[in-house]
Amino acid sequence: MATYDVIIAGAGSVGLPAAFFLAEHKVKVLVIDELPSCGQGQNKSAIGGVRATHSDPAKIQTCQLSLEVFASWKDKYGDDIHFQRGGYCFPVYEEEHEKALKDLLVVQKEYGLDIDWVEGEGLARLLPGINRDGLRGGTFSPGDGNISPMMTARAFYKQAVRAGVEFRFGEKVTGLAGGNGSGIEVRTDKGKHAAGKFLNAAGAGAAEVGRLMGIELPIEPDSHEGGVTEPVKPFFRPLVVDIRAFPGSRNFYFYQEQGGHVVFCLTPEPIIPGLNRDSTSDFLPQSARRLIRLFPRLRNARVRRVWRGLYPMTPDGVPIVDRVRDREGYYVAAGFCGQGLMLGPGIARNIVSLMTTGSTLLPEDIFRSYSLYRDFTRPSEALK
Numbered sequence: 001m002a003t004y005d006v007i008i009a010g011a012g013s014v015g016l017p018a019a020f021f022l023a024e025h026k027v028k029v030l031v032i033d034e035l036p037s038c039g040q041g042q043n044k045s046a047i048g049g050v051r052a053t054h055s056d057p058a059k060i061q062t063c064q065l066s067l068e069v070f071a072s073w074k075d076k077y078g079d080d081i082h083f084q085r086g087g088y089c090f091p092v093y094e095e096e097h098e099k100a101l102k103d104l105l106v107v108q109k110e111y112g113l114d115i116d117w118v119e120g121e122g123l124a125r126l127l128p129g130i131n132r133d134g135l136r137g138g139t140f141s142p143g144d145g146n147i148s149p150m151m152t153a154r155a156f157y158k159q160a161v162r163a164g165v166e167f168r169f170g171e172k173v174t175g176l177a178g179g180n181g182s183g184i185e186v187r188t189d190k191g192k193h194a195a196g197k198f199l200n201a202a203g204a205g206a207a208e209v210g211r212l213m214g215i216e217l218p219i220e221p222d223s224h225e226g227g228v229t230e231p232v233k234p235f236f237r238p239l240v241v242d243i244r245a246f247p248g249s250r251n252f253y254f255y256q257e258q259g260g261h262v263v264f265c266l267t268p269e270p271i272i273p274g275l276n277r278d279s280t281s282d283f284l285p286q287s288a289r290r291l292i293r294l295f296p297r298l299r300n301a302r303v304r305r306v307w308r309g310l311y312p313m314t315p316d317g318v319p320i321v322d323r324v325r326d327r328e329g330y331y332v333a334a335g336f337c338g339q340g341l342m343l344g345p346g347i348a349r350n351i352v353s354l355m356t357t358g359s360t361l362l363p364e365d366i367f368r369s370y371s372l373y374r375d376f377t378r379p380s381e382a383l384k
């Protein structure tokens with residue numbers, strides 16, 4: 001049985017950067033994923049938005065770390081992950097939304113976020129062709145942006161392999177033993193492996209992997225759909241979040257990636273719990289209506305493809321990143337809801353620090369937001 005310092009379950013948005021950063025610390029790592037190659041879980045469902053503008057201080061600081069990694073990746077490692085710093089824009093048409101976003105600005109500025117309120121005129125310059133009827137203005141955070149989820153997964157994978165990480169694809173973690181100070185034995189449908197430490201980064205499968213060692217993780221997936229149009233001439237750069245609720249959807253967000261394709265996603269109302277990933281017949285008509293209502297000039301854009309993926313949800317919309325008490329060597333980084341791509345590298349830097357030095361990079365009182373032992377009934381953060 002081969003022995004490693006760390007075994008990671010999951011080669012996704014979080015497991016891949018964690019593996020790479022561990023290997024940079026000279027840690028011997030094995031990553032196991034049941035799918036045939038890297039990023040094939042929820043990572044490839046993401047539309048690619050990456051932002052530090054949140055309301056939770058832990059998410060703000062984590063995503064600031066992530067953005068540093070994304071922005072410097074090409075210079076440092078040479079791979080193009082299609083990072084584009086186009087910012088995030090929340091256009092506002094309703095008085096109560098204006099008040100809520102302006103109140104939030106105070107907290108966001110306290111944490112050093114580059115974000116401001118932009119009046120209607122300025123917003124229309126950022127988003128040429130936006131529907132001006134009732135437009136009050138909106139927030140704009142120019143430091144945020146977007147990346148290609150697949151190119152990013154590939155880049156982390158490539159550098160991880162180069163740094164010595166071993167990967168076993170098409171292999172499912174089916175059992176765990178140990179956790180009492182003598183390491184952890186990882187059983188799979190193909191064999192057994194042993195490690196000093198184990199990281200559960202299994203995304204939508206994390207609760208199941210938790211139960212393999214009697215750990216209850218409150219993570220329940222629900223599904224969200226995305227779509228992409230044919231390329232059209234680039235005319236806007238920010239990722240736009242329309243926070244208005246309409247029948248059938250809570251909010252809607254989209255951006256134009258570097259090649260001109262408009263990528264979009266919608267939060268269904270009510271949510272659709274479960275693991276079903278078959279596209280629905282509701283998503284496209286709803287999205288098209290919302291897109292054209294906001295950007296009438298996109299009415300002739302043709303949609304190329306739609307897909308449905310999962311948000312691994314926690315009750316309060318905040319991930320679980322922690323060392324498990326009473327199971328020595330067992331760590332969790334899961335429950336990333338709709339934000340695992342943007343949180344991934346920042347979380348990975350912290351969990352790697354926790355595993356190698358015993359403390360996180362973020363201050364303990366901030367990182368506590370991610371605790372497995374927190375009160376999950378507190379009011380939830382905005383889910384996207």
Ligand SMILES: Cc1cc2nc3c(=O)[nH]c(=O)nc-3n(C[C@H](O)[C@H](O)[C@H](O)COP(=O)(O)OP(=O)(O)OC[C@H]3O[C@@H](n4cnc5c(N)ncnc54)[C@H](O)[C@@H]3O)c2cc1C
Pocket residue numbers: 009010011012013014015032033034035039040041042043044045046047048049050171172173174201202203204205206209223224225226265308309310311312333334335336337338339340341342343
């Ligand atoms: C439509 C849509 C749009 C989204 N847009 C964005 C966005 O713009 N920005 C953003 O930040 N996030 C977005 N997300 C959310 C993001 O995709 C997820 O939060 C993120 O991918 C979760 O990362 P993860 O590493 O936890 O899981 P994953 O990337 O799914 O990785 C987990 C891996 O674990 C493997 N696994 C599970 N169980 C086992 C097992 N027993 N044995 C072995 N392997 C196992 C899986 O095969 C998978 O590859 C979006 C999601 C959807 C559905």
